[in-house]
Amino acid sequence: MASAPHPWLNPAVTVGGLVPLVSLAVQGPLGGLGSNAIEAALNYTGLSALVLLVASLACTPLRFVTGWTWPARVRRTLGLLAFTYASAHALTYVVLDQGLSGSALLESLGERPFIFVGFAALMAMVPLAVTSTNAWVRRLGFPRWQRLHRLAYVAGVLGVVHFAWRVKKDLTEPMLYGAVLAVLFALRVGEAMRKRRARAAAAARNPA
Amino acid sequence: MRDDKPPGSDITPESLYLRRRELLKNAGLFLGTAAGVAGGLLLLTGRRLGSSKSDVPDAGAVAQPVVKAAGEFDTLEPRTPYEDVTTYNNFYELGLDKADPARLAHLLKPRPWTVTLDGEVHEPRTVDIDQLLSWFPPEERVYRMRCVEGWSMVIPWMGFPLAALLAKVKPTSHARYVSFTTLMDPEQLPGQKRAVLDWPYTEGLRLDEALHPLTFMAMGLYGRQLPAQNGAPLRLVVPWKYGFKGGKSIVRISLTRTQPFTTWNLAAPEEYGFYANVNPAVPHPRWSQATERRIGDLGRRPTLPFNGYAEQVAHLYAGMDLRKNY
Numbered sequence: 394m395a396s397a398p399h400p401w402l403n404p405a406v407t408v409g410g411l412v413p414l415v416s417l418a419v420q421g422p423l424g425g426l427g428s429n430a431i432e433a434a435l436n437y438t439g440l441s442a443l444v445l446l447v448a449s450l451a452c453t454p455l456r457f458v459t460g461w462t463w464p465a466r467v468r469r470t471l472g473l474l475a476f477t478y479a480s481a482h483a484l485t486y487v488v489l490d491q492g493l494s495g496s497a498l499l500e501s502l503g504e505r506p507f508i509f510v511g512f513a514a515l516m517a518m519v520p521l522a523v524t525s526t527n528a529w530v531r532r533l534g535f536p537r538w539q540r541l542h543r544l545a546y547v548a549g550v551l552g553v554v555h556f557a558w559r560v561k562k563d564l565t566e567p568m569l570y571g572a573v574l575a576v577l578f579a580l581r582v583g584e585a586m587r588k589r590r591a592r593a594a595a596a597a598r599n600p601a
Numbered sequence: 602m603r604d605d606k607p608p609g610s611d612i613t614p615e616s617l618y619l620r621r622r623e624l625l626k627n628a629g630l631f632l633g634t635a636a637g638v639a640g641g642l643l644l645l646t647g648r649r650l651g652s653s654k655s656d657v658p659d660a661g662a663v664a665q666p667v668v669k670a671a672g673e674f675d676t677l678e679p680r681t682p683y684e685d686v687t688t689y690n691n692f693y694e695l696g697l698d699k700a701d702p703a704r705l706a707h708l709l710k711p712r713p714w715t716v717t718l719d720g721e722v723h724e725p726r727t728v729d730i731d732q733l734l735s736w737f738p739p740e741e742r743v744y745r746m747r748c749v750e751g752w753s754m755v756i757p758w759m760g761f762p763l764a765a766l767l768a769k770v771k772p773t774s775h776a777r778y779v780s781f782t783t784l785m786d787p788e789q790l791p792g793q794k795r796a797v798l799d800w801p802y803t804e805g806l807r808l809d810e811a812l813h814p815l816t817f818m819a820m821g822l823y824g825r826q827l828p829a830q831n832g833a834p835l836r837l838v839v840p841w842k843y844g845f846k847g848g849k850s851i852v853r854i855s856l857t858r859t860q861p862f863t864t865w866n867l868a869a870p871e872e873y874g875f876y877a878n879v880n881p882a883v884p885h886p887r888w889s890q891a892t893e894r895r896i897g898d899l900g901r902r903p904t905l906p907f908n909g910y911a912e913q914v915a916h917l918y919a920g921m922d923l924r925k926n927y
Contacts, residue, residue, distance in 0.1 A: 399630070400627060401627045401628070401630045401631035401634065402630075402634065404631060404635075405630070405631045405632070405633075405634035405635040405638065406634065406635070406638050408631075408635045408639075409634060409635035409636065409637065409638025409639040409640075409642075410638050410639070410642065412635070412639040413639055413642050413643055413646075413647070427688070427689065427699075427700065428684075428685040428688060428689035428699075428896050428897075429689060429699075429752055429894070429896060431894070431899070432752070436646075437646055437647075440645070440646040441642055441646050444642060444645050444646060445642070489899070490894075490901075491901075492900050492901060497889065497891075497892070500889060501889065504884060504889075505884075505886065505887055505888075505889070506886075507886075507887050558887065559887065561750075562693070562697075562797050562798060562868060562869075563697050563795075563797050
């Protein structure tokens with residue numbers, strides 16, 4: 394394998410991405426999270442998961458727009474960080490907020506759509522995290538692997554819906570993330586259409 | 602003895618010199634990138650890490666609270682610390698985040714201040730806040746407060762029963778409801794510059810609820826003047842209802858014939874009813890009301906019907922379907 398031109402890049406993103414989570418884990422027990430530490434931890438891990446997921450989804454469109462190759466190199470790291478924060482978010486809810494009470498959790502999932510949507514977003518990320526290794530790319534074959542990983546967009550949309558449902562009144566911030574997702578998606582659709590036109594043009598020039 | 606030439610052993614071979622430069626460069630890029638990622642994440646999400654308790658504004662002590670044995674309405678449960686009561690607030694006029702109200706409290710000037718008492722009363726009037734407060738000897742009430750979001754506190758309020766104030770203006774026989782209006786001034790309450798809710802904030806009670814001895818007008822807490830983030834200089838406290846019923850920074854109290862509009866009920870009627878009685882059996886679409894977290898606790902505790910005041914107030918709702926009249 395050719396050596397990566399930026400050997401520091403992925404370690405740096407991993408460490409930088411985990412620093413806030415570690416600081417949260419340290420600050421929580423020390424009382425540094427304000428009056429309602431569990432609520433603060435939930436808000437923080439949830440929003441971080443969404444930010445990192447959107448960042449991972451931005452890598453490919455960013456490459457289309459700029460021609461840079463480094464964004465594609467950090468995409469997997471960002472996605473795994475998003476999954477880490479989403480898991481921390483869910484664990485905080487299940488263990489700390491609901492005290493591992495099975496009945497309260499079932500009631501949450503059954504009666505509160507916003508909890509269900511958040512749960513669905515996490516579940517959509519599980520197969521992506523599992524198949525994030527190179528071995529899985531080979532095993533599935535790249536086209537199938539790529540199709541599976543479009544679930545990341547589903548997780549992103551569910552994450553935005555979960556966030557929008559959570560806020561009591563002001564929808565500005567969830568709308569902002571929704572708009573970013575829409576732009577990223579539009580860039581991908583545009584790129585796909587450009588490629589198809591290019592293929593069609595090539596086929597027209599070289600009729601079989 | 603000096604020698605201008607360093608010994609040969611000190612000269613770094615060029616290849617190693619270049620590798621070291623590359624290592625240093627990579628270490629710098631590593632640190633810069635890591636700091637950038639961590640900083641970026643914190644920038645986008647960090648303000649959700651909660652309030653800082655270090656900058657609690659001191660509203661200044663008022664006359665020492667009347668030291669007394671727990672009264673008939675006082676809970677004996679441990680009081681929520683002053684820092685938490687004054688830094689964890691929902692007061693959308695001072696910001697949507699719970700840390701915002703304490704941060705922006707300095708913008709609200711609780712003096713001079715007047716309160717208008719009008720509507721279905723025999724003696725309508727507009728009075729200066731200090732004159733109004735001089736009418737009533739301050740009383741302390743230690744009440745539970747339950748927020749619709751599923752957290753609760755125990756707060757020692759200073760103030761007087763609303764019934765005493767209503768007696769001053771003599772409701773007419775047509776009066777059936779009481780409406781409370783918060784100050785409308787986007788300079789003092791910058792949250793009003795954004796139409797998050799229909800400003801000014803209004804709340805309302807049925808007259809019998811307003812006259813109930815538990816219904817309280819607070820002008821202080823913990824023996825100090827009410828801080829702005831808690832609704833200075835005068836706020837409503839109805840301990841058996843969700844916290845949002847307690848209008849803050851009140852400038853007008855009107856008695857009405859018909860049920861007044863209330864802000865949250867207008868904004869989302871399916872989520873926020875006019876009554877808003879604490880009721881563990883009726884969930885909010887997003888929050889179970891069966892349990893609550895007392896601020897400072899790790900676990901949750903069961904929520905009591907009418908927030909534990911059922912014995913005193915349940916009769917007010919005899920015959921009503923509290924699932925419909927939530």
